[in-house]
Structures are given as structure tokens and as C-alpha cells.
Amino acid sequence: MSHIAIVGAGLIGRAWAFVFARAGFQVRVWDMNQTVLDNLDADIAAMIAQTEPFGQAGADPRATAANIKGVATLEQALDGAILVQESGPEVLSIKRELFARLDAIAGAQTILASSSSALLASSFAEGLPGASRCLVGHPVNPPHLVPVVEISPAPFTAPEVTQRARQIYAQAGQVPVMLKREIDGFILNRLQAVVLAESLRLIEQGYVDVQGLDDTIRHGLGRRWAFMGPMETINLNAPGGAVDYLGRYGPMMAGLAETSARDEAFTPTAAQAVGAAFSAISTPDTVRARQDWRDSELAALAQHLSSRAAQNNQE
């Protein structure tokens, strides 16, 4: 019986289980920590309670819950799985050992995908007998509310495996982004890193405060980036499209990029300045409460964007 196996059921692993289950996949969940498995049903129920009002818990939320089963052994999780989504610790030695174990247990057709954001598939899968079926499928937190998944194969990953992974993620309702070559940070965190560096610098050097920085994105660039990427954005900002835009404004943008911040911007002083702006939300309880707010807003936004896409398709 083909299904998805979730290995490691922390926040990310559970959200992956939810993603696949609400799309109709059967999901088997294993975690080395029995308490995580004991709490699984309750945690999934809480995710359904939060997302159902926004239509993000699947066509039949009870079926979503029923599609997820915790299992007692890694072998049970993997037996017959079409794809394993591994969401364990981001430590190279642990990841290498876990992938060796997954590779030894899983059937030959099973894809082994890691949620890793920090490690490349070539680093943890090299030399395994089944290296060619290993890759990274990097989600954003939380994956059930932010649909992108970066698919980053190692040079030794079979192209057929990469394509199958892409189809499975798309069938699960995610948006796969295909990396053609490995690079640290993949695409998403590289883009986040340059925004963080320049933001921290502008704050620390006193050009703008934290609230102003966030407002500039939230009420400015982020409005367009919620439904278009930065490339389509520039394509619409000159009468002749992107080439016209880069001809007109490229030199100005290059000048700004030339003086942009890099790693030196990540100072303790900058961190303190940001922390001070969020002093009321800086403990596990207050952060968790605000994460709940964030997740409700993400669910509402997902519902809004789906509804707009449906309307645009009808027109």
C-alpha cells in the first residue's frame, strides 16, 4: 500500500503530515520520541481547528485526521512508502546516520527527502547505496500554510527521482521550486539573508527604526510579493517589461546593491535593537501566542489567494 512516511514529527514533520493527509495521501508518522507520537492526534486536531475556518484543512477535515497514523517503528513507517519526508535535527553526523538507516530499510522505489534547510543532499547522502534516490525538499515554516518547497537534488540524484518528488509535492498542493544546482541556503534563505543583512544595517546605523523597516516591507514590497515574485514585479514597472526596466533602473539598483550590507551586519548590537522592538514578544509563551496569530493570518491569506486565483481562472 503506497503512502507517505514522516520521519521526525516535530513542528515541521507534523505540518508535513497534515499537508499530505489533507490532499488525500495516507501518511505514516514515526518519531524516536514516543511522547511526540502520543500527542500526535491531539496536535493534528489542533491544526485542523485552526485551519478549518479558513478552508485549509482539506475537503473533509475528518478524513484529513483519519489519513494520519502514528506507528511504533521506523520499519512500519517506511514499508511501502512512495516518499519519506525526514525532518530530524540539522546536524550532519545525525543526518548521515539517519539517511543510512532510511536507505537500508526503505524499498528501492521509495524517495528519501529531507526537510533540511542547512545541509545539502550531497553532504548527507553521498556514498549511500541508494544515494540516487535522496534529495532535499525544503519547506517554509509552517509548510501547511506556506506552500513553497525547494527541491534540491545532489549531483548524484537521479533526474527521474527529482521529477517524481516534484509530482508528489505538487499533488499534495505545494509549489515545488526546482534547484538546478546545489547552493548553500538554497534560494529562499539566500534571499532572506540579503534582506536581513541590509535591514539590520539600516537599523543599527540609525536610518530607520524596526517598525519602519517592517512597515516598508509589509505595506510596501510585500504587497506585490504576496502574489507576484520580484521578477514579475520589475517586468510590470517599465512599459517594455523587465529588459526595459533593467535598462532604465538597473544602474541605480546596481549602485544601491554595491553599497549593501553583508555578513558584517549581523552584530550583537543590531540583534539587541531588533529584540528591544519586540520586548513584549520574547518568551516562549508570548512568541507561541503570536505564532498562532501569524498562522491564522497565513491561513486567511492562503484562502484569499486561492479565491482570487479561482476567480481569475473563471474570467
Add this chain to the structure above:
Amino acid sequence: MSHIAIVGAGLIGRAWAFVFARAGFQVRVWDMNQTVLDNLDADIAAMIAQTEPFGQAGADPRATAANIKGVATLEQALDGAILVQESGPEVLSIKRELFARLDAIAGAQTILASSSSALLASSFAEGLPGASRCLVGHPVNPPHLVPVVEISPAPFTAPEVTQRARQIYAQAGQVPVMLKREIDGFILNRLQAVVLAESLRLIEQGYVDVQGLDDTIRHGLGRRWAFMGPMETINLNAPGGAVDYLGRYGPMMAGLAETSARDEAFTPTAAQAVGAAFSAISTPDTVRARQDWRDSELAALAQHLSSRAAQNNQE
């Protein structure tokens, strides 16, 4: 009679007129090109037709239109204005000359604000008798659908003028971001520039294609950035908030920023690669049609975000 004066009524100037008028301000519009003035009523009517279905044309769209009057002379526009929003060409010599003229005509209490994205107030207002009432109020295109306005005073701008400008923009429903020191590109375009540089590099060097790059933002980072900034985003990505986040992930992010692209990424090859991805939308007509789609999506998103904010306030 106090009102807002719009000087230069191209796309940006007209959108500014609309912003102020829908908030209940009286608006006087002047442009050196009579054709622009002749078309003003029709252009405003078109903006109302597009935004009214999304609740973005003001409480009474007919009143919004009625609040906007084209006038034949600069003197008529400026007489009694509380703020002049200048949206003329981005050429220093023209801007300097225009500001000298505005300063000579406008009453002493009138704020002179430029929409400039490329020029600093210190460059075009220095030495004017009324230099202390000059500043930049930089909008995003289109300002009636993207509310941020970057307020960038020169060192010689009176703090009282800056605060009054902030109040007027806020009263008009915009989100003012206060720059504490001048910097090329202000905040928004500096952040856009680093994203463009890294994006163009990742595309040109073959890590990802244009669609994948845009999907990474649109279905990834942009989802959170539409209602939180990047600083609040990281504040929610570690149990102890931003300081905890930067302690855990700062070194990784710094490593990615260290190897990020700068001005060298703005190559003709990269521009061609982006252009090729949008070859169907690269002429004035096709770009304009897609801009209409963008503006409808921005209006729908503005309505969604207002509705969410109202619900969160009620809870």
C-alpha cells in the same frame, strides 16, 4: 481654504490625487501638459471603476471624484495648500528649478514634498529660502494600492514640518515610514536592490529559473511579508524571539550574506534571461493589461488585509 496640491499628474501624481481625495481632502491638480489635465476626470473615473469593487475608492466614490479639480496654473494649485506633492521628472536640474519655483509661490506654511525615488531632498532643496519645509515623500507604485510612503527629510528640514507631513499622510490613509538620516534609495529600494541582485545572480548562474525564483517569494517569503515585516518574521522563528533567532541562525544567515551578489549581478545576460521568461508581456499594451491585473490583485489584497485588521481589532 486648505487643500492638497498635486504638481505633475502622470501615473504617480494622479494616484496621489486619488489617495488624498478618497480620504476627504480637497485636491488641486496641475500639470505642465494640458492634455494630462484634459484627461484627468476620465483617468480618475477609471481608477474609481477599478478600485470601487474592492472598497478602495473611498466611502463615497462620487465624493472622491468631486474632491479632485484640475487647475490651469501652478499658482492656483498652490494657493492655500497645506502640502504640495510633486511628482515631476527625476532629473536633478529640473527638480531643483521646480522646487525653487514652488518655494517662491507657495505660502510659508505649505509643505513641499517630492515623490522622488532617486533624488534626496538635500540635493534639490539646498539653499532655497524655504529649504526647511522641503522633504521627500516617496510612494510605491501605485500609491493608492500600496500604502507605504517613505518620509525622508534633508538635514535642514524642520522637524515640525516632517511631523506635519507624517500626520497628513497618515490622515490620508497611507503608512508613513520615517527616515532618520538620508540614504540613497531610502529603505524600500535598498531592500529591493539586494533582492534583485541576488535573484539575477541565482538565475544567471543557473541555480533556478525565473519562474522558480518568483515562486520562492510569491509562495514563500512573500506570504509572511504581506502582513509582517522581516523583523517580526524572525522574531517568531525562535522560542525566545529575535535575539534568540539571531543567536541560533545569525551565523548561517551571515554566511549566506557574505557570498551574496552585488552590482556585478546586473548584467545584460541576466536581463535577457528575465525578459525571455516574460516574452509574452514585454510591450506597452501587454504590460498595461498585466498592470491592470496587478492593480486588481493589489486592491483585493488591500481589502483582505483591512478586513483582517478590523477582525483582529474586534477580538
